[in-house]
Amino acid sequence: MKQWKGKKETVVKKGDKLELDKGTPTNYTIPSIAKVPGSIAGVHYPDSIMNIPADVPPATPVPPLPSAPPPPPTTAVSLNKVNDIALPSVDRSKKPSDTSVHDRYDTSVLRRVVVPVKVMTLFQAMAQTNTHKNIETCGVLTGKLEKNELIITHMIVPKQKGTSDSCMTSNEEEIFDYQDQHNLITIGWIHTHPTQTAFLSSVDLHTHCPYQLLMPEAIAIVCSPKYNETGFFILTPNYGLPFIANCRKSGFHPHPTEPPLFKVADHVRIENSAPLEVLDLRKA
Numbered sequence: 121m122k123q124w125k126g127k128k129e130t131v132v133k134k135g136d137k138l139e140l141d142k143g144t145p146t147n148y149t150i151p152s153i154a155k156v157p158g159s160i161a162g163v164h165y166p167d168s169i170m171n172i173p174a175d176v177p178p179a180t181p182v183p184p185l186p187s188a189p190p191p192p193p194t195t196a197v198s199l200n201k202v203n204d205i206a207l208p209s210v211d212r213s214k215k216p217s218d219t220s221v222h223d224r225y226d227t228s229v230l231r232r233v234v235v236p237v238k239v240m241t242l243f244q245a246m247a248q249t250n251t252h253k254n255i256e257t258c259g260v261l262t263g264k265l266e267k268n269e270l271i272i273t274h275m276i277v278p279k280q281k282g283t284s285d286s287c288m289t290s291n292e293e294e295i296f297d298y299q300d301q302h303n304l305i306t307i308g309w310i311h312t313h314p315t316q317t318a319f320l321s322s323v324d325l326h327t328h329c330p331y332q333l334l335m336p337e338a339i340a341i342v343c344s345p346k347y348n349e350t351g352f353f354i355l356t357p358n359y360g361l362p363f364i365a366n367c368r369k370s371g372f373h374p375h376p377t378e379p380p381l382f383k384v385a386d387h388v389r390i391e392n393s394a395p396l397e398v399l400d401l402r403k404a
């Protein structure tokens with residue numbers, strides 16, 4: 121999926137000097153929506169549910185927003201749609217009008233996303249060793265649709281390699297396999313900023329884009345232990361989402377700051393007592 125650069129994340133909104141993409145293909149990928157080619161130790165995995173090519177070269181155009189809304193996320197299988205989004209062969213004539221984008225992504229119609237508070241507390245605890253070493257950690261948030269609410273029930277921390285401003289997942293098949301077995305849909309992702317505030321970097325925006333294209337409610341949670349901040353973000357549905365979907369750049373790169381590309385996700389409800397299963401695949 122989106123490729124990460126080993127560079128400082130740039131806080132666009134603060135008007136800091138932006139670091140331009142040096143254009144080197146990268147060591148970093150993240151999260152998890154990408155499928156890493158190959159299989160694990162002789163085990164054959166069927167086509168993954170989130171099968172974005174991990175090795176799309178930087179020049180590969182990102183196809184525009186698909187014209188049809190994704191099917192209701194009743195099962196994780198709907199994530200197959202990622203293929204349609206990521207493959208360069210998508211028919212660009214299907215670019216939707218502003219109107220259809222607006223209808224589809226009007227934030228007032230987003231279903232509620234229920235986030236157990238344990239998502240943040242357990243994740244930060246699991247990330248602590250990395251955080252102390254100034255290394256990012258990432259995880260995938262999955263769950264179920266119930267009474268028209270998207271409820272995060274399982275947090276999966278995949279095998280990964282992090283740096284101070286990036287996190288590269290591997291063996292994603294393990295994630296998909298687990299989701300398949302437990303009928304879990306993908307509701308978002310979470311990562312730490314060990315030394316920075318909670319915001320979405322340019323790379324984070326690109327990482328998040330396919331999540332939100334597949335499910336308009338998908339959220340990105342950013343935990344900043346140093347500043348004691350947690351951010352719940354989405355791309356602005358009517359502007360940031362189509363903008364990022366059509367941005368061809370990779371690695372850290374500047375984006376215009378106005379209108380805003382992302383915003384706080386106000387369709388989130390934090391539940392203090394909601395249960396959470398955690399799957400840590402890092403040592404498995």
Ligand SMILES: [Zn+2]
Nearest residue numbers: 313320321324
């Ligand atoms: Zn980040």
Ligand SMILES: [Zn+2]
Nearest residue numbers: 367368369375
């Ligand atoms: Zn971009």
